[in-house]
Amino acid sequence: MAGASIKEVARHAGVSLGTVSNVLNRPDMVSPTTRQRVLDAIAELGYVRNDSARQLRAGQSRTIAIVVLDVANPFFTDMVRGAEQVVEETGAMLIVCNSGEDSARERRHLELLEEQRVRGVLITPVGDGPQPHLEKLIDRDIPVVLVDRGTGRASRCSVAVDDVLGGRLAMDHLLDQGHRRIAYVGGPLSIAQVAERHAGAAAALEDRGAGAELRVAATTSLTVAAGRRAAQDLLALPARQRPTAVFCANDLLALGVLQELTARGLRVPADIAIVGYDDIEFAAAAAVPLSSVRQPREQLGRTAAELLLEEAEHGVAHQHRHVVFQPELVVRRSSDQVRRARR
Amino acid sequence: MAGASIKEVARHAGVSLGTVSNVLNRPDMVSPTTRQRVLDAIAELGYVRNDSARQLRAGQSRTIAIVVLDVANPFFTDMVRGAEQVVEETGAMLIVCNSGEDSARERRHLELLEEQRVRGVLITPVGDGPQPHLEKLIDRDIPVVLVDRGTGRASRCSVAVDDVLGGRLAMDHLLDQGHRRIAYVGGPLSIAQVAERHAGAAAALEDRGAGAELRVAATTSLTVAAGRRAAQDLLALPARQRPTAVFCANDLLALGVLQELTARGLRVPADIAIVGYDDIEFAAAAAVPLSSVRQPREQLGRTAAELLLEEAEHGVAHQHRHVVFQPELVVRRSSDQVRRARR
């Protein structure tokens, strides 16, 4: 029972091998009576298609992969859910791979995906430099869509949110609130999003921040724990260098900073204001509700998946596109001086 | 360049097909000089193994799947990370599938996984009843390990946390704090964890809760949004029926309840106390730090993966095991009457 092949089904139903295949793939090309005989045989033998053989013949799988930086970061899981919606409508399967911000793991995953001849890859790449493994996929005509990551490259589609603008929004807001010593918490800078959000903040400062300064507190990853450590570093500074506001590269960091500051007895935003990035669901529910730069998380995943499917379908005729969404600042208590007064 | 097969590599290196295969799979069986010739050819042609063909021949893939109830729930992503650690050490690949608490999607995923002849499946099943698709996998000798879900069945391994005990811990704590009208927020009850946590709470009440009552506020899913709706329902009750404490089936619900109560101007824990379940990272960082029943999230994933690999390796010789971890109550401000007084 376990492991009947198409051949045994054929024998059992007294028909040829090709006929069984037809029943499976274009049922209306076979007469109702034989079709039924075949279906009965299938049911009786508990036959299940062997996808390896199918793929081998087809040269391609019906699987699409999404490679994210951190599967435990709600920003990415929301993105995954968006992509899922689109992919599953087509009967394909979305598999989720986690690079964990580790470029060796990323490479390993891409190698395996290439061996599997996946139909396409959605990826938020770890590094910012040249991406030989991605190029290799593209050489093989496996469509690649960069997610949450713009690109000048004409060789692939991309879906991104304007991170420079996001950085500007956050910085402008903090400057508006009267802050003059501001820290940017994030890292590693090799992650493009981290660098661009910083660039935006720096540009805003440049434009109008006479007398203001932006210090970088580098982290090694984008997690709550890293945020806590960064906060410790900031608190170790001499009082007159200590920032009055912190802009974090993502919400996990911001939550970590918030936890550590609170644990050390500082008040947010009275002593130090915080702005995060992503606006994950938990930002609004934090001990002090977190101001954050909102990204259209599910939309990002949906759009990326749509571009990928389009490319997979149209092949060479496909025109690469670069979709850029606008972020939006959501001000909550963690950076709101007015409410602070009211508190 | 895109799509060289082993055959072309062989021709290019002037050697037979089997030799190339040997270079790939048991390099020391082939002499250094030919080995190098083959490796050169591989590099030059950009050859990449075709996993479909490999699997077809092997009859099995090197992929392990984990099917979770909600990929956006940090509890599950932590579990996934635990499983990843173990699986990747073996060179296999872990693919993450999301059933979204939807049994049709779960079935669809299992069908696809079966077609792919995955080496094994880690799953937190949606329903509690008989599980025909799981049985089907097992009939096919595909190992299945139930995660976060105990079972009496002898036909598979399982890894779980004692949910009845967890429910007891939460309820005992609330009773200790003097609460007498308590609500259990969770659902659907067809999810075993939901039912067992409730059972534990009910048992605790039975044991010692003279004069106390436990009302069930059923939800349709285990999300923040569902928690908010449940809180609205509770607030719609006449004042004298309104509970003074809420025990939630997971932390997402608890955060939702917390948000809604706060938005409606109620104080936590003064007006209503809350205890959650899972102790996800965000529980401690919530507006009011959340008491929660802690589960060993990553450990759960690691152990499950280890059991699965063991079964996959030893085949029939394998003895099914059922590992049960103990949960632990973490009391924070959301249910702490002492701190409430101090506040």
Added chain:
DNA sequence: TATAGCGGCTAAAACGTTTCATCCAGTTGA
């Protein structure tokens, strides 16, 4: 000197599909 053993390699079969060229028996049209 015959024999056995061995390292290194080859040739061919097998895995389970899908597809393509054929074939066959009816039916239609002239």
Added chain:
DNA sequence: TCAACTGGATGAAACGTTTTAGCCGCTATA
């Protein structure tokens, strides 16, 4: 009555691996 077509089925080839049996030339042993 014959040719042309048609719907429904068949048989075989092909996809790219891995594995197994076997071959060949060499060395060590008796």
